Amino acid sequence: MAGRRRLGRQFGWLWASYAVSAYGSGLGFGALPLIAVLVLHAGPAEVSALSAVGPAVGALIAVPLAPWVEFRRKRPVMIMMDLARLAAMATVPVAYAFGWLSFVQLLVVSALVAAAKIAFNAAGGAYLKALVRPDDLLVANARFESTNWSSIAVGPPLGGAAIGLFGPVTTVVADALSYLLSALGIIAIRGQEEAPRRTDKSPVRVGALLDGWRHILGHPGLRALYLNQLLVGGLIMATEPLLAVLLLRQLGFPPWQYGLAFAAPCLGGLIGSRLARRVVARFGQHWVFRTVGTLRAIWLIGLAFVRPGVVGLVTVMAVELAIIINMSLYSPVLATYRLEHTPEHLVARTLSAWSIGQQASIAVLTALAGLLADVTSPRTALTVAGLLILTTPLLLPREDQTPQHEPEPSRSHS
Numbered sequence: 280m281a282g283r284r285r286l287g288r289q290f291g292w293l294w295a296s297y298a299v300s301a302y303g304s305g306l307g308f309g310a311l312p313l314i315a316v317l318v319l320h321a322g323p324a325e326v327s328a329l330s331a332v333g334p335a336v337g338a339l340i341a342v343p344l345a346p347w348v349e350f351r352r353k354r355p356v357m358i359m360m361d362l363a364r365l366a367a368m369a370t371v372p373v374a375y376a377f378g379w380l381s382f383v384q385l386l387v388v389s390a391l392v393a394a395a396k397i398a399f400n401a402a403g404g405a406y407l408k409a410l411v412r413p414d415d416l417l418v419a420n421a422r423f424e425s426t427n428w429s430s431i432a433v434g435p436p437l438g439g440a441a442i443g444l445f446g447p448v449t450t451v452v453a454d455a456l457s458y459l460l461s462a463l464g465i466i467a468i469r470g471q472e473e474a475p476r477r478t479d480k481s482p483v484r485v486g487a488l489l490d491g492w493r494h495i496l497g498h499p500g501l502r503a504l505y506l507n508q509l510l511v512g513g514l515i516m517a518t519e520p521l522l523a524v525l526l527l528r529q530l531g532f533p534p535w536q537y538g539l540a541f542a543a544p545c546l547g548g549l550i551g552s553r554l555a556r557r558v559v560a561r562f563g564q565h566w567v568f569r570t571v572g573t574l575r576a577i578w579l580i581g582l583a584f585v586r587p588g589v590v591g592l593v594t595v596m597a598v599e600l601a602i603i604i605n606m607s608l609y610s611p612v613l614a615t616y617r618l619e620h621t622p623e624h625l626v627a628r629t630l631s632a633w634s635i636g637q638q639a640s641i642a643v644l645t646a647l648a649g650l651l652a653d654v655t656s657p658r659t660a661l662t663v664a665g666l667l668i669l670t671t672p673l674l675l676p677r678e679d680q681t682p683q684h685e686p687e688p689s690r691s692h693s
Contacts, residue, residue, distance in 0.1 A: 296464030303457020305434020337393025428548020491632030551607030580665030
């Protein structure tokens with residue numbers, strides 16, 4: 280079983296750092312929009328801007344960071360990004376305590392945290408590839424995936440209770456402290472990290488900013504998976520605010536049922552992530568991409584048929600459970616394939632490009648879905664999103680585009 284495979288003490292510290300950060304973020308899930316509503320009395324447009332514009336600006340900030348991350352030791356970069364997120368998040372409770380909190384500050388914090396997260400994940404992916412054996416990459420990614428989903432299942436309900444008991448900035452404090460603990464865990468990793476080697480000593484050229492996208496779009500398998508992921512991830516995330524309006528405002532679901540509808544299905548992420556290694560061993564990566572990639576897309580349309588009462592609650596939970604099981608099985612396989620088919624000198628830029636594109640897609644599709652909901656209704660916008668996502672399997676790669684493995688090319692000038 281993947282869960283019993285030993286990957287060593289160094290990976291254990293990396294996993295522990297990821298876990299404490301993930302659970303801190305789970306506790307603080309939606310904290311900034313909630314503070315905007317409860318403390319600053321922000322309206323729907325401001326809350327939407329905080330959810331979409333902040334991460335989109337963060338993605339833009341992350342573009343020039345990618346080459347900087349690529350050509351440095353990854354552990355110090357990860358520590359620096361954790362401390363940057365700690366500093367940014369810590370300004371919120373301080374400003375709240377002194378009565379200085381503003382919407383602009385929340386927007387800036389959202390952007391900085393998003394940029395630091397992209398840089399951290401890029402460095403972390405490159406470090407993981409150097410830390411574990413190629414045969415263990417899928418096991419490692421599956422463990423990260425299961426941790427992520429369990430944190431989403433547990434964190435938001437506990438965070439909501441903490442806010443009710445201790446005030447609106449409580450979970451922000453917990454999230455900030457989790458970044459400190461994550462940094463300490465990464466510091467605890469022993470062993471000398473090899474400095475990235477460059478074939479020239481010239482400053483990083485402007486074109487290096489785009490090398491990640493060049494690699495993705497020049498590789499048939501990665502290109503197909505990337506375009507598919509942009510649409511699938513963007514459309515799924517675009518339905519979240521629509522569903523919140525539909526369930527809470529139009530169908531009258533109490534907040535605890537709304538939270539339960541999203542938290543409980545996240546336990547399905549433990550199922551999918553633990554199955555990933557067995558499924559790949561039996562059917563292969565391509566089968567996962569084609570079959571599970573298709574199964575991710577067929578359930579979203581069910582949200583358009585949600586009705587009031589227990590039946591509606593069960594419908595939402597069933598749809599979310601089906602999506603999450605397939606996503607949690609698919610995602611570690613995708614992450615592993617991406618690392619296997621990216622040369623070492625391009626890993627950070629490729630992962631940054633992937634994350635930046637995903638953030639931009641989510642921001643654009645969320646904004647378009649919101650506009651459509653304003654013109655028509657949330658249910659109509661959910662229907663359109665559900666129908667559009669049914670076309671995304673057409674973008675999945677053919678078998679000849681996803682070879683099981685290919686030798687890593689020699690280093691080129693970067």
